[in-house]
Amino acid sequence: MEPIKELLFGKTLNELIQVSTDLGLPKFTAGQLADWLYKKQIGSIDEMSNLSRKVRELLTEKYDFGTVLPAKVQVSTDGTKKYLFVTGKHQFIETAMIPDDDRITVCVSSQIGCKMGCLFCMTAKQGFQGQLSAGEIVNQIRSIDEAASVSNIVYMGMGEPFDNLDEVLKSIEILTSEWGYGMSPRRITVSSIGIVPAMGRFLRESEAHLAISLHTPFDEQRKSLMPVQIAYPIAEVVEEIRKWDFTGQRRVSFEYILFKGLNDTSIHVKELSRLLNGIKCRINLIRFHPVPGTPLVSPDEETILHFKNQLNDKGIFTSVRASRGQDIYAACGLLSTKEQNSNLKI
Amino acid sequence: MQLTNLNKYELKPVLITGNEEISPNVFVFSWKREGIFSPGQVIKITADPNEPPRIYSICSGINDENLSVLFNVKPGGELTPKLAMMKPGDKIYVSAPYGSFSSDDSPATWIATGTGIAPFYSMIRSGRYKNKKLIHGVSYANQFYFEEFLEKVLDENYIRCCSRAETGVHFHGRITDYLIGLNKLSREDKYYLCGQALMVVEVRDLLIRKGVPYGQIYAEIYF
Known part of the structure; x- marks a missing residue:
């Protein structure tokens, strides 16, 4: 059996310098490799035409190019696309492409x-099945039909x-470096439930925007929705956020899925305004699209609008995120779970 | 670098007092207790101040001389293979106990898989097991950690589910199989779950299907 080769796609410039050094190639080869990997649309080492045949053979002995095309694509009537990538045996990940006027956001x-x-x-x-490498994260942008016109990236998928x-920081480095995709970090948002130590490191080591899944300001209620509240209470998350400057171009936002009768009351508005007092931020309200086995439902439009208006009246800029791609299982995890289950039945 | 990490996670050095392998690749790791904690709390631990700490549930009781955690060795893991090799007198770095996975005197069912038994064992060792039922799920019978003690203290309120070996003594099957077989679950009781994410999610969905309000379900997941 042929040994599994390392992948070039997903390596940083420093790692490519190491690759070049290990193969006895000049250091500038790393820049050429980065150029082929991240600036040109090729799919194999053999297509790197400014490298000699001997160098390409040396590379091919140890490495694969490393990009993967989507295994399945679903297109919504509203233009949203859901891509399914296979990362290993029966392991699926999802990527959503959301067009909106002149913007193309990839989730x-x-x-x-x-x-x-x-x-x-x-x-x-699905439980936890494994980590994605930086290459597998960037590949979700690189290998979709809209790759050339992606304007925004949000880490809000699975x-x-x-x-x-x-790996997330490494993927951001590839996306934002001059030798990589050269994107502005201000076009990238990473969404987290708030793992405090890692959040501190993210804020220190990247310039991308931060989004926090809040969903309720109350401790006991958040515990029943999000077990992470036990290890990292939202008050600690907010306390850490207060240490950072979000008055410039860098943004922090809070994601808030509305659940009928649970977190959509005036008491929640009041507590949210107390919790976030003094932080320059925005709240994105999200309509909940029920998932199997969950007793939660979305409130009606009137309640959502009233909740939004109350927060805006309190001085917290709040908007309601448009629901997209409902006809193609756009809620994260639905499509890959469906695919995983159908494969298990084979 | 060292100082940064120690300050960042508020860690301090302690010398370990015991490291007992209580089952293949499963250890109870101890150091002298200083101060108080609440049963169910967690603690951050690292063997190397240059590495970020990992979080473990305390498994010792509030009056025990030592503070202990229960861990299984993860092959290729950053920390547990190192911890497994340590001996009394070796140094580790720990945070103060924190967290709020606690249980009062109201009726509750505690549900754990594998080393997820740790916070409940701490509560029981601390004498806080009034009105409690413990369901512990494992693959093999030698993974019923602290079985003798728990059997003695909890008696019929200690249910053991063994999924991969038929012992004749324990329920044969997963925790979810056991729960499915129950005719009735109290909708007033609280349910505390601790273990791997998938178990927690499956059990939570099952409890909700059986009519338990989700606000009565508390979960601690191994991150």
């Missing part, structure tokens, strides 16, 4: 499954990004 996964067990999340029902922080 990437950072793990296969998730460990966090949030009550309202479909991905949680998994908890701060539970795979090394």
